[in-house]
Amino acid sequence: MATVQLRNIEKQFAPDAIAVKDLDLDIADGEFLVLLGPSGCGKTTTLRMIAGLETQTQGDIHIGNRLVNGLPAGERDIAFVFQFYALYPHLSVKDNVSFPLRAQNISKSEVDSRVQDVAKRLRIEHLLKKKPNRLPGGEQQRVALARAMIRQPQVFLMDEPLTNLDAELRADMRAELKHLQHELGTTMVYVTHDQIEAMSMSHRIAVMNEGVLQQVDTPLNIYNKPQTLFVATFIGSPPMNIIECALVTEDSNSYLKSDNLNYKLPNTIDSTSQQVYFGIRAEDLSVASDSTADIKGDVILREPLGDETLYRIDIGSQILNIKTSPKVRLTIGDTIGLNINATNIHLFDKESERSLLH
Numbered sequence: 001m002a003t004v005q006l007r008n009i010e011k012q013f014a015p016d017a018i019a020v021k022d023l024d025l026d027i028a029d030g031e032f033l034v035l036l037g038p039s040g041c042g043k044t045t046t047l048r049m050i051a052g053l054e055t056q057t058q059g060d061i062h063i064g065n066r067l068v069n070g071l072p073a074g075e076r077d078i079a080f081v082f083q084f085y086a087l088y089p090h091l092s093v094k095d096n097v098s099f100p101l102r103a104q105n106i107s108k109s110e111v112d113s114r115v116q117d118v119a120k121r122l123r124i125e126h127l128l129k130k131k132p133n134r135l136p137g138g139e140q141q142r143v144a145l146a147r148a149m150i151r152q153p154q155v156f157l158m159d160e161p162l163t164n165l166d167a168e169l170r171a172d173m174r175a176e177l178k179h180l181q182h183e184l185g186t187t188m189v190y191v192t193h194d195q196i197e198a199m200s201m202s203h204r205i206a207v208m209n210e211g212v213l214q215q216v217d218t219p220l221n222i223y224n225k226p227q228t229l230f231v232a233t234f235i236g237s238p239p240m241n242i243i244e245c246a247l248v249t250e251d252s253n254s255y256l257k258s259d260n261l262n263y264k265l266p267n268t269i270d271s272t273s274q275q276v277y278f279g280i281r282a283e284d285l286s287v288a289s290d291s292t293a294d295i296k297g298d299v300i301l302r303e304p305l306g307d308e309t310l311y312r313i314d315i316g317s318q319i320l321n322i323k324t325s326p327k328v329r330l331t332i333g334d335t336i337g338l339n340i341n342a343t344n345i346h347l348f349d350k351e352s353e354r355s356l357l358h
């Protein structure tokens with residue numbers, strides 16, 4: 001088990017193609033850290049640099065106390081699992097799982113007992129004699145995980161290992177992986193573009209966009225205190241409502257003003273920003289009586305999801321998503337009022353797209 005430290009990391013594939021820019025990241029010993037972001041944002045490149053499969057153009061990588069710049073993957077004491085599990089088709093599951101131990105000088109009885117142990121943890125004991133290519137995807141992936149986990153390395157590196165599984169298996173495997181990592185206590189760097197995986201499994205999430213680290217924080221802080229407009233809109237379903245407004249101070253009170261909004265903020269904002277993006281999540285807008293409404297709009301769509309209902313409200317210049325209890329029944333076409341939950345407001349400077357509040 002070890003810490004992983006990235007300092008000032010850059011990866012440039014070509015003069016005009018910088019995949020990762022000035023990345024600083026400290027991963028704690030035993031931490032489950034998820035690298036999250038859209039396709040092409042530099043997640044895999046970052047993971048491959050930690051693994052030693054790609055060389056950074058700039059910066060230092062430490063695993064534990066060791067500076068690993070230039071050290072080949074085989075000498076970094078890491079184990080990785082990729083989206084496309086590469087199992088050896090001609091070997092049995094047992095031989096696939098024990099493969100990483102072959103090069104080491106370990107007795108057969110020790111190998112057998114480690115195979116049994118990891119097979120039990122990943123619930124593949126009954127598959128050990130089979131050939132992997134006959135197995136369904138979920139079982140193949142468990143075999144790939146077992147092969148990675150038999151070695152007890154310093155760090156696990158995983159790149160979208162659950163992406164090819166169907167939804168139900170993915171949910172099972174999320175829980176299993178989280179449990180396993182917790183039990184083994186091995187530092188994990190896990191890449192995904194799936195916010196549910198990131199939120200449900202990690203201790204902390206590092207959100208990336210276009211090669212730039214946006215924020216590193218606990219799942220709940222990423223959700224509740226996004227530091228950039230990108231993080232605010234990338235995390236959450238439906239995405240956070242964003243309204244472009246003017247931030248105006250009058251008589252030492254701050255107001256958000258747009259065509260459809262004239263809203264007094266609960267606190268005075270001391271900022272030089274004049275144009276801002278006001279962000280409010282669907283669950284922080286509630287149906288209000290006309291006289292107290294902060295915003296008015298027309299109900300245009302209802303999506304009952306069972307435990308909650310989503311509505312789309314047309315406020316003239318744009319459409320807002322709101323989440324209500326299924327007991328709230330709004331009629332399509334009606335004009336309604338909405339209240340803003342003042343404690344969960346987000347504000348981003350229009351220029352820098354950075355939060356003015358968190």
Ligand code: ADP
Binds near residue numbers: 039040044
């Ligand atoms: P992600 O895993 O987040 O989808 P990647 O790290 O794979 O993103 O890619 C980041 C960027 O680097 C992309 O623009 C991709 O096209 C580019 N890239 C990745 N690998 C190479 C490579 N070997 N040569 C050139 N460009 C690459």
Ligand code: MG
Binds near residue numbers: 040043044045
């Ligand atoms: Mg990738």
